[in-house]
Amino acid sequence: MLTIKFIRENPEEIISRLKIRNMDAKPIIDEIIGLDEKRRTLQSKVNDVQAELNNLSKQIGQLFKEGKKKDADKAKERTILLKDELKLAETDHEEAEKKVLALIITLPNAPHATVPNGKGAEDNPVVLTGGEMPKFDGEAIPHWDLAKKYDIIDFELGNKLTGAGFPVYKGKGARYQRALINFFLDKARESGYTEYLPPFMVNEDSGFGTGQLPDKEGQMYHCTVDNYYLVPTAEVPVTNIYRDVIVDAEELPIKMTAYTPCFRREAGSYGKDVRGLNRLHQFDKVEIVQIEHPDKSYDTLETMVAHVVKLLNQLELPFRVIKLCGGDMGFTSALTYDLEVYSAAQQKWLEVSSVSNFENFQANRLKLRYRDKIDKTPKLAHTLNGSALALPRILAALLENNQCSKGITIPKALVSYTGFDMID
RNA sequence: GGAGAGAUGGCCGAGUGGCCGAAGGCGCACGCUUGGAAAGCGUGUUACCGCCAAAAGCGGUACGUGGGUUCGAAUCCCACUCUCUCCGCCA
Numbered sequence: 001m002l003t004i005k006f007i008r009e010n011p012e013e014i015i016s017r018l019k020i021r022n023m024d025a026k027p028i029i030d031e032i033i034g035l036d037e038k039r040r041t042l043q044s045k046v047n048d049v050q051a052e053l054n055n056l057s058k059q060i061g062q063l064f065k066e067g068k069k070k071d072a073d074k075a076k077e078r079t080i081l082l083k084d085e086l087k088l089a090e091t092d093h094e095e096a097e098k099k100v101l102a103l104i105i106t107l108p109n110a111p112h113a114t115v116p117n118g119k120g121a122e123d124n125p126v127v128l129t130g131g132e133m134p135k136f137d138g139e140a141i142p143h144w145d146l147a148k149k150y151d152i153i154d155f156e157l158g159n160k161l162t163g164a165g166f167p168v169y170k171g172k173g174a175r176y177q178r179a180l181i182n183f184f185l186d187k188a189r190e191s192g193y194t195e196y197l198p199p200f201m202v203n204e205d206s207g208f209g210t211g212q213l214p215d216k217e218g219q220m221y222h223c224t225v226d227n228y229y230l231v232p233t234a235e236v237p238v239t240n241i242y243r244d245v246i247v248d249a250e251e252l253p254i255k256m257t258a259y260t261p262c263f264r265r266e267a268g269s270y271g272k273d274v275r276g277l278n279r280l281h282q283f284d285k286v287e288i289v290q291i292e293h294p295d296k297s298y299d300t301l302e303t304m305v306a307h308v309v310k311l312l313n314q315l316e317l318p319f320r321v322i323k324l325c326g327g328d329m330g331f332t333s334a335l336t337y338d339l340e341v342y343s344a345a346q347q348k349w350l351e352v353s354s355v356s357n358f359e360n361f362q363a364n365r366l367k368l369r370y371r372d373k374i375d376k377t378p379k380l381a382h383t384l385n386g387s388a389l390a391l392p393r394i395l396a397a398l399l400e401n402n403q404c405s406k407g408i409t410i411p412k413a414l415v416s417y418t419g420f421d422m423i424d
Numbered sequence: 425g426g427a428g429a430g431a432u433g434g435c436c437g438a439g440u441g442g443c444c445g446a447a448g449g450c451g452c453a454c455g456c457u458u459g460g461a462a463a464g465c466g467u468g469u470u471a472c473c474g475c476c477a478a479a480a481g482c483g484g485u486a487c488g489u490g491g492g493u494u495c496g497a498a499u500c501c502c503a504c505u506c507u508c509u510c511c512g513c514c515a
Binding site for chain 2: 040043044046047048050051053054056057058059060061062064065072073075076077078079080083246373377378
């Protein structure tokens with residue numbers, strides 16, 4: 001959520017930055033500013049009446065004490081008038097406030113000035129590539145067939161137990177998952193992130209804090225009996241640790257990592273893209289989250305991307321980093337890098353990580369602030385997060401790219417985690 | 425699931441209708457003291473919103489949440505939420 005103060009003070013900047021999202025925000029910004037002005041006028045009115053009322057009440061108490069009942073009764077009559085006036089002004093004020101909020105909440109985050117223009121995924125520029133493309137003599141087998149051949153992932157069994165999109169990992173498949181989770185958590189810890197193991201369900205306040213609610217509840221599984229939501233990403237519980245918190249500026253940056261399963265209803269998903277591990281209702285992911293000083297958040301974003309790049313190098317996967325254009329960015333982000341790995345058998349790039357700076361968009365909802373020694377008033381912090389990494393598509397690429405006549409090899413960096421160097 | 429207790433500032437905790445944004449303590453900051461520290465003494469220390477170009481200042485709001493009674497509510501009434509304790513069940 002953008003702050004009303006920033007909108008009020010920098011309307012032109014907001015409008016031009018939202019233009020990067022191909023959005024003409026002028027009408028709505030104008031409306032917000034107009035309503036906010038009205039709101040402030042009404043607040044002054046409310047304040048004045050309330051002040052007079054407070055004064056009168058004090059006087060009445062005093063008069064009673066002095067036994068001047070007549071004067072007190074006279075003052076009481078005046079308060080009756082004032083109370084009506086107050087009620088009216090309050091109602092109007094509340095209404096204006098609600099309208100402002102309702103409009104602001106529809107505004108996506110303002111993209112960073114360096115976000116490229118573009119309509120959709122095809123316009124995202126590649127900013128970095130790395131790793132070696134796999135070469136095969138014959139046809140590479142897609143991972144869903146490999147999974148069956150080596151009996152490591154059972155999709156049909158998942159259908160039986162739950163439904164589509166809930167695969168069952170088995171034997172070396174299950175161990176491979178566990179190895180990857182441990183590997184990712186260890187690497188994050190080595191980079192200075194504190195490991196958390198958060199709840200896998202969150203309440204409504206947490207859903208609102210990171211921006212999943214109120215609009216996107218359809219994407220989360222909802223336990224209606226208790227009104228809890230299954231986490232769609234560790235970002236939600238981990239970032240919400242700092243909801244309603246004021247931290248000392250010296251504590252920044254705060255670096256956290258967590259593994260959680262992620263649950264997504266993914267209402268709109270189609271056809272061949274959802275085969276195998278490409279799109280699931282439940283998947284595993286290690287997330288990295290940082291809370292940072294506004295002056296440093298963009299440098300920090302780069303270090304987070306570098307961390308993920310390092311992981312992909314260690315996994316020996318061919319990858320590319322793309323910068324999302326305005327038309328392809330998420331609602332809450334100011335700047336996002338996606339990291340993709342190349343899948344040999346599917347012959348396409350698969351998104352395995354998304355690293356974003358949200359600036360103060362989440363912090364404003366979370367009321368996550370920092371305080372520095374010089375200027376004592378708390379200010380909104382910046383939040384960032386990224387996948388490091390999401391497992392299923394990584395596993396898909398690892399299976400497909402490392403297949404050979406004898407089986408599927410395991411990257412060197414992982415062998416000490418898996419306890420085996422070949423799936424056969 | 426059953427019974428009971430409770431929710432006040434960064435923390436502990438007092439406050440049962442006005443003098444309470446809230447005693448006292450802890451913590452924190454600054455100063456004095458000291459060779460240095462501790463102790464001691466003194467001063468200060470909530471957040472949000474509005475007015476103001478800004479600072480100062482002024483006004484308003486907030487004692488779990490929402491409503492009600494009253495000229496006036498932390499305090500009385502109603503509803504809700506959450507927490508804790510005991511019993512039951514259970515990994």
